[in-house]
Amino acid sequence: MPFSADRSAPARWALAALAPLALAACQNEGRVHSAPKEAYKPGGWAIAPELTRLEWGKAENRKACAPLVFTDSAGATINARPAEFSGGWAIAFDLPGLRSAYGVAGTGLLRDDDLDSAQEKERKLRAQWPYFRELPGLPQASYAGYGLQGAKPYPTDNPEGTGLDSLAYVRVGGQKCLYNVWSKLGRDHLEALLDSLRML
Structure with a gap:
């Protein structure tokens, strides 16, 4: 139906426009979590x-x-x-x-x-x-x-x-x-x- 197709077009364009932003956000989050070495504790517990x-x-x-x-x-x-x-x-x-x-x-x-x-x-x-x-x-x-x-x-x-x-x-x-x-x-x-x- 032409009418329903016309109504969904803006939504599809909005999703397409937001996709790169969502991808960038995921990539930035990955860098933040993997960066600091200071968070690594080999054994996790102090010995003695x-x-x-x-x-x-x-x-x-x-x-x-x-x-x-x-x-x-x-x-x-x-x-x-x-x-x-x-x-x-x-x-x-x-x-x-x-x-x-x-x-x-x-x-x-x-x-x-x-x-x-x-x-x-x-x-x-x-x-x-x-x-x-x-x-x-x-x-x-x-x-x-x-x-x-x-x-x-x-x-x-x-x-x-x-x-x-x-x-x-x-x-x-x-x-x-x-x-x-x-x-x-x-x-x-x-x-x-x-x-x-x-x-x-």
Whole structure:
């Protein structure tokens, strides 16, 4: 019927005009949801938060060195205990037959830390360590310099650091201490621990 066809034509034109707007809205929403890395929490739960708060609360540096926890053990057994760290706090994780297999520590305060700009702090850490990693799950700017103990690179015949002691120095935005993260379970394990760090 011509009359009904004429009446539906404006509606069809309106729908056609709105389609690109609806598509654009969906695309924008997708970008917003996929963008922030900060929302990702590998394990979803803090590991040993009560013990960490207890040890941090006794540390000399607690006012300028907030407690950090892992949210993912990267498959390793979780057996946490306090560890000694002069002027700071530390949590170590033991495995059967391997003491202090991995852990995290807030070391003593850094001298003259306020004198360096944020860029200078990052430059120094990059220069000290063979590997560098940004840590988007922590207050910015946060990053780690890491490698084998002694700030050495992983050997070419053992690039995963199997059986070797890996260590990272971690800087966290707004904190005046240097954090240590260590693992005796290889490079991949250390990197997974770094990515899982969150502030309590």
